[in-house]
Amino acid sequence: MKRISVLITVAVLALAVIGASVCAAEDEKVFEGSLKAGATWNAQGRLHADEGGSKGGLEYNALAAKRWTGVFGGDLRVNSGVLDLSFDGLYRDLNDQDYEGMLSLGRVMVYKADYNRLYHRLGHVSLDNLEAHVFSTNKPKGQKPRTGTDPETGITYNTGGANTIGTASVYHTDRDPTNQYAISRELLKHSVAFHIPNVPEFDLTLHHRFEQRKGDRQAMTNSKCRACHIVSDTKEIKETNNEFGPELNLRIGTMAFNYSFMHREFNTDDQEMENLYNNTKGKVGEDFLNRVQYNSASGPLPYAEVPENRRNKHNAKFRWDINGHTTLNAFYLYSNNKNTSTRGAYDVLTGNYDDSLKLKDNTFGGRITARVMPGLTVNIFGKYQALDNSDVYVEKVQNRNNTKSGDTMTLAEGYIAHGADPAAVEEYIEPEYERLSGYDSNNFKVGVNAAWRVLRNLKIKGEYEFAEENRDHYDVHSVPESTKEHLFKFGADYHLMHGLKFALDYKMAFIDDAYRLNNASCTPDGSYGRYASKPNAADFYDLDRAYGPAIYDKRTGDRSNRPDQIYEVKFRTYWNAMSMLNTSFHVKYRYSKNGELDGRDWSNNLLMTGLNIMANPIRNLTISGGYTYMYDSYDSQYCIAIYDG
């Protein structure tokens, strides 16, 4: 509201300044506008909080929770010659406001502002889908054991004589089941531009963008009893995104230069959610303390936290009209994105004490556009990008089991004591290591395209593009070292007759080693691996039955949802049948697949089509309509992961 007050104050001051001009201007209307006042009646009745997630169609409607709301708005235009001002505004609710304005002082200084506020209703997950306590006969309070035969699976539950085996069960508790979650979002964008009189070659603009989100949302975590119990609670949200920086333009002869700097800070004053976890217990009394990174003695852990970050971005663009037929464009981008919330309570998990994660992006590129002959235009372009992300030192906390079972070993000591090779244990446990980022990469793209107007009403187009991604730490992330893509595009625009145009485009791409996760799933023989954690010491410390060797290392299936082949065709037509009827039709079909996944192919079919019509059958009457259809399907191999713990 402070910002709205500033806008209104600016408008009022401007009106006061030009008062004399208004009185003096007898013939010319320099001052005009309108005011609007009214009310909205919610005829259906208020959307009550106890209706939970019933927000369909009203996700962004702030008025649904009230019976009556006021409507106030207006617009104002002032054109005095020296001072120009415009303002439009509409208030329908505290969470439904829109304003925009402009103030120009002799065009030397131009101030523009845009403010809006909206309400976003969020969902409230019931958590019922997490229920998985089907086998327990020794049921927790309030839970019912499943009985009878499942008609789909044929499995018969609780056939009698069964004792407790419900350790794989999952329960849930919603600690605030009636709360209707929502976020109120404010966005203010404004800028002031300076144009020096008689120096049109130079201008300077200062930009500022401020976004704030307030409200509450559902936050989920494990309960103090760990993963067997999921809980959700309300988290209060208060986040700001503050962005500002200058932009300057310089034109010298046939050359133009643009530079901008942007500083952005994302800060949060959200409610700090924390949870203190109990020591994990095995189903028959074994302690699992030495199998987890977190020791309850370290205090509570944060959850549902959004990290703060800070970004600085420099962007420089250059354009040179070499001659009437050839233009050169070039750009350079440097961006440094710093995560400033990776310290504090997370140190106990990562070992990354008092350090911040940074992602640096260095990108440069260029394009030459040349009209090599009448009707034929050629573009040659290229881009190089280097991404550098922080490495993180990780130190694992090697807890010891408590003395309840008389076992005080660390997990590594336990494996070795039961016959495992110390080197294999070291490799599996990795007490400390440098986490090398998967973002670190060097990427480039080069290409050429041409458009040739073969006939007065026919233009054909073609393009070839080659792109390559090279990942620095592909080996530790089990991804391809490099991905190479060849992209071909062909197209034609045909103007059949007055008012009837067709456009046809075809694209195909062939990708070598599309991004994938190697050995991501699926054991070779469908045996699902062997299980870990048998309830006796010998099996508990049997390295061959640990998750790493028994499950993760056994996986052989590469998985990806990126294609290694893409085929796409697009067709569009525009028809101005007569002065009062315009139509357009478009259709796009794309087939993409990845056949490099050891027979477990991934594929995607996408179809989009639509028709738009606009007609003016009589004067002052406009009728428009449209239909859009989208069909998107995926086919993927599904390997089930089995866990026992």
Added chain:
Amino acid sequence: MDYYTEAHSFVANIAYQILPNWNITTDFSWTIGRGDIDKLDFDSMYPTGDAKLDAYTMTSAGQNPLQPYLYDVAYINGIDKYSNLDYQQIDFSIGTSYMLDSGVGIGLNYYFTHFDDDDPYVYGDEGNTAQFVMGYLTYAF
């Protein structure tokens, strides 16, 4: 495993200026959204093939012989239902405004929204209907 989504969307708008100072506008949109994972049908993997687990289960007194089912992939059959998406939304509005010679104008708008959630999931049944009537006065200067 196949997964698909599809959407139909119809929109229409009519704007008519009946008189120089009287106009009427109406908007209509109808959206249908569907999505689904094909039915999963895993065969039961019992016995698990893990001889040690099976042996333990079968020979240990007091243990439930159904224990291997805890890890049976067939138990996942049915999760495809969680993916089902089936809804339609209709939005309709009509409004008119009339400007008097003195610069004073009046306006009246009606808004209707109907949402059918035919396959509720984690957020519950999101279906509802809403109607709003907005009246206002304007003054142009």
